[in-house]
Amino acid sequence: MITISNLSKEYNTPYGKITALKNVNLKISRGDIYGIIGFSGAGKSTLIRCINRLEEPDSGKIEIDNLDITVLDKNKLNESRKKIGMIFQQFNLLDSRTVFDNIAFPLEIDKVPQREIKKRVEEILELVELTDKKDAYPSQLSGGQKQRVGIARALANKPDILLSDEATSALDPLTTFSILELLKDINKKLKITIILITHELDVIRYLCRNTAVIEQGEIIESGKTEELFLNPKSETLRKFIEIISGFERKSPRDIGEVI
Amino acid sequence: MSEDLIEILSKGLAQTIYMVLVTAVISNFLGFLLGITMAITDKGHIWQHLKANKILGTMINIVRSVPEIILIVVLIPVTRIIIGTSLGTTATIVPLTIGVTPYLARVYESALRTVERGKIEAAHAMGANEWQIVFKVIVPEALPAIVRGMTLGMISIIGVTAVAGATGAGGLGDLAIRYGYQRYRTDVLFGTVILIILLVQWVQFLGDFIARSINKKRYKFE
Numbered sequence: 001m002i003t004i005s006n007l008s009k010e011y012n013t014p015y016g017k018i019t020a021l022k023n024v025n026l027k028i029s030r031g032d033i034y035g036i037i038g039f040s041g042a043g044k045s046t047l048i049r050c051i052n053r054l055e056e057p058d059s060g061k062i063e064i065d066n067l068d069i070t071v072l073d074k075n076k077l078n079e080s081r082k083k084i085g086m087i088f089q090q091f092n093l094l095d096s097r098t099v100f101d102n103i104a105f106p107l108e109i110d111k112v113p114q115r116e117i118k119k120r121v122e123e124i125l126e127l128v129e130l131t132d133k134k135d136a137y138p139s140q141l142s143g144g145q146k147q148r149v150g151i152a153r154a155l156a157n158k159p160d161i162l163l164s165d166e167a168t169s170a171l172d173p174l175t176t177f178s179i180l181e182l183l184k185d186i187n188k189k190l191k192i193t194i195i196l197i198t199h200e201l202d203v204i205r206y207l208c209r210n211t212a213v214i215e216q217g218e219i220i221e222s223g224k225t226e227e228l229f230l231n232p233k234s235e236t237l238r239k240f241i242e243i244i245s246g247f248e249r250k251s252p253r254d255i256g257e258v259i
Numbered sequence: 260m261s262e263d264l265i266e267i268l269s270k271g272l273a274q275t276i277y278m279v280l281v282t283a284v285i286s287n288f289l290g291f292l293l294g295i296t297m298a299i300t301d302k303g304h305i306w307q308h309l310k311a312n313k314i315l316g317t318m319i320n321i322v323r324s325v326p327e328i329i330l331i332v333v334l335i336p337v338t339r340i341i342i343g344t345s346l347g348t349t350a351t352i353v354p355l356t357i358g359v360t361p362y363l364a365r366v367y368e369s370a371l372r373t374v375e376r377g378k379i380e381a382a383h384a385m386g387a388n389e390w391q392i393v394f395k396v397i398v399p400e401a402l403p404a405i406v407r408g409m410t411l412g413m414i415s416i417i418g419v420t421a422v423a424g425a426t427g428a429g430g431l432g433d434l435a436i437r438y439g440y441q442r443y444r445t446d447v448l449f450g451t452v453i454l455i456i457l458l459v460q461w462v463q464f465l466g467d468f469i470a471r472s473i474n475k476k477r478y479k480f481e
Contacts (some may be wrong), residue, residue, distance in 0.1 A: 052384050074388075082385035094379035095477050096399035106385040108395065139478045157385075 002028040002051070002161070002193070007060030009217075017200055020046040021057070022217040024052065028210070033187055033194045035208030035225070037201070038236060043217040044197040048163050052084045053077060055226075059208065064161065082110055085154030085192075089166035091146040093138040093153070100125070100134040103152045110157060120156060127189075128152045144175035151182060155190070162186075164196035168203060177199070180207050201240045207228065213237045267434060268450045271329050274348050275430035276456070278420045281352050283413055286360040289410070290313045293319065293360065294367025295393060305379060319361040328418040353426035354447050355419055363412045370404035371397055394441065403470045403477075409465025414459050421455060431455055 008022040012019045012088060020043045028034045038044045049055040051062055053069060062069045064080070072080060093102050096171050100121055106115045125131045126146040138146055147167060154162055164183070167174040187194050198204060204225060211236050212222035222233040232238045293315065299305050300312040325333070331354040338353040374397050376472040382396045398405070424432020431451040439448025 054380060054384060078386040078388060081384060084384070086381070086384040088377060088381060090377050092375075092377040092379060094396060094400060096402060105382075105395070109382075109387045109391055110386055137477050137479075153385075163384075 001030055001063075001065060003027070003061070003063045003196070004028075004051075005059050005061045005063075006052060006203065007047070008091050009050065009055065009057045010121060019217045021050070024060070024214075024217075024219055026212060026219065028195060029095075030193055031187070032210055033183070033208050034196070035198065035204040035211045036195070036197045037204050037211060037212035037240065038197075039199060039239075041237070042214045044214050045165060046217075048165055048195060048197045051161075051163055052081050052086060065069075081204065082106065082157050083159045083163045084163060085159040085164040086152050086165065087147065087150045087167045089169045090140070091143075091150045093140055093146055093149055098135050098137055098139070099130060099149050102138065102149055103156050106132075106153060106157045116176050121152075123187070124152045124155055127155070129184065142175075146176060147171065147175075147179050148182065151179075151186070152257070155186065155192070158190075160193060162192050162194045164198075166198060167196065168200065169198065173202075176203070183207060201232055201244050234243065261444075264446055264450060267438065268352070268431075268454065269357050271387070271429070271434040271451065272430045272454055274457055275417070275432075275454075276405075278348050278352055278355065278423070278430055279413070279416050281349075281442055282355040282359060282416050282420065285352075286356045286363055286410060286416070287412065289356070289360045290363025293364035295397075297364060297368040298371040299389070303376075305383075305392055318342055319364050322357065322361045323365070325358075327354070327422050328425060330354050330358045331423055331428075346427060348429040351420075351423045351426070355416070355423060358419055359412065359416050362415060363408075366408040367405065370408040371401050373404045374400045383427065384464055401451060403473045405469040406473065410463060410470075411463045416434070417455065417458055417462070422453075 002025055004026040006020075007021055009021040011250045017148045021054060024047060026034075036047060046055055050057045051069070057070060060070070064084075067080070069077070069080060094105065097105065103124055104117045107259050108119060112120070122131070123132075126153055127132055130145065130148050130152065133141065138149065142150065150167070162183075168179050171179060180203060181198075184217060186192060194207075196203065196208070208225050210223065211226070211228050212219050213219070213236050215234060215236045217239050221228065221232075221237065228237060229241065232241055296311060297315060297319070300308040300315075302309060322330075331351070334354040334357060337344045337357075337366065338350050341353050342350045343352050378396055378400060382392050387395065407481055420428075420430055421432030421435070423432070424430055424436055427433060433455055435448055435451040438444040
C-alpha cells in the first residue's frame with residue numbers, strides 16, 4: 001500500500017514561485033496499475049519523482065507499507081530505492097555496457113555475487129524476450145528493445161513497485177502497445193505495483209485499473225478508470241476524451257473526402 | 260651532418276620522454292581527481308558544494324594563467340624543497356606537473372560533463388551511492404572523451420617540456436636552444452623539430468585509435 005498525503009512542492013524560478021504539487025493525496029493498493037494523467041506542466045513528473053525522491057517534496061508524506069520515504073536518510077533511502085524500479089521516457093541506458101551488463105547494474109550496486117547476477121539476468125532477459133540481444137550495446141537496439149532493457153533493469157532487483165515516467169512517450173504506437181502488453185504481463189506474473197504517468201489516454205485506457213487526473217499540481221479526480229471515462233468531471237479529462245473521440249468521429253468522413 | 264648528431268639527439272629524446280612520462284603520470288592522476296571533483300561539486304550534480312567548486316575553480320584558473328616559463332622560475336624554491344635542486348630533468352618535472360595539472364583538470368572536467376544527467380538520475384533511482392555513480396556510470400560513459408582529453412594533455416605536456424629546455428632542463432627543447440640557437444647547429448635544430456613532430460603525431464594517432472576503438476565497440480551496427 002502506498003499512501004501519499006498532503007504532498008506539496010514549489011519551485012523557485014527567476015519569475016517567482018511555481019507550484020508543482022499542491023496537497024496531493026493518493027492511495028495506491030498493492031498489485032495495482034495506477035495511472036496519473038495530465039497535460040504538460042501539470043506536475044505529474046514531479047509527483048512520480050517524489051516517490052523515490054529524485055525530487056524532494058517541501059511537505060507531506062509518502063508511505064510505502066507504513067514506511068515514510070520522505071524522512072529517510074541517504075543510506076536508508078538508497079536501500080529503499082533498490083526496491084523501487086523506475087523506467088524513463090529516454091530509457092537512460094548506459095552506452096558503455098551491453099544489454100546483459102545494463103541489467104546487471106542494479107545487482108552490482110547491491111553487491112550480489114557474480115553467479116547469482118548471471119542467473120537472475122538470464123531469467124529476466126527471458127521475461128522481456130531479449131535473450132538473443134544480451135551482448136548487444138544499447139545503440140544497436142530499437143526504441144522498443146531499449147525500453148525492454150530499461151524494464152528488465154528496473155525489475156532485476158525484484159522490486160515491489162515500478163515507476164514509469166512517460167515510458168512509452170518516445171515510442172511509435174505499435175511499439176507502445178507491445179511495451180504496454182509487457183507491463184501488463186509483468187504486473188500479473190510478478191504482482192508488482194505499477195505507477196505510471198502519461199499524457200497518452202490510450203495508455204490509461206489500456207493498462208490502468210485506477211487513474212488520477214492532475215491539473216496544475218492538484219489531483220482533481222481519481223478512481224476506477226472505467227468510471228472516470230464514463231463520467232469525466234474534470235476539464236482535463238474531458239478535453240483528453242474529446243480530442244480522441246473527435247478524431248474518431250472525424251476520421252471516416254475525412255477519409256471519404258480524400259477518396 | 261656531423262657524426263655526433265645521432266648521439267646528441269638520442270640523448271635529448273630520452274630525456275624528453277622521461278620528463279613527459281613522469282609528468283604525465285603524476286599530472287594525469289592529479290588532474291583527473293581535480294576534474295572529477297570540479298564536475299561533481301557543480302550545481303545540481305551528485306555532490307554539490309558550490310563554495311568548494313568556486314575556490315577550486317579559481318585556484319585552477321590562477322595557475323593556468325601563469326605561462327609555463329614563468330612558472331618554472333617562480334617555483335624554483337618549491338622545486339628545491341621537493342627535489343633538492345632546481346636544475347636538470349628531474350627537477351623540471353615539478354614545475355611541469357604543477358603547470359599542466361590545472362589544464363588537465365579542466366580537460367577532464369569537461370569530458371566528465373558529457374555524461375547525460377538522465378543516466379546519473381537512473382543510477383540514483385536504482386540506489387547507487389556517489390562512488391558507484393562516479394566509477395560505474397560517469398567514468399565509463401565518458402571514457403572516449405577522457406581518452407581524447409588525455410591525448411590533448413599529452414601533446415601539451417610535450418610542448419611545455421620543450422619550453423622548459425630554455426632553463427636548462429635537458430631534452431629536445433634544451434638541444435634546440437643550446438645547439439640550434441646558440442651554436443648555429445641547424446642539423447640539431449631540425450632534428451629536434453622532426454622528433455617532436457613525430458612524438459606528437461604518434462601520441463595523437465594512439466589516442467585517436469583507442470578512442471575510436473571504444474566507440475566502434477559501443478556504436479557499431481550489425
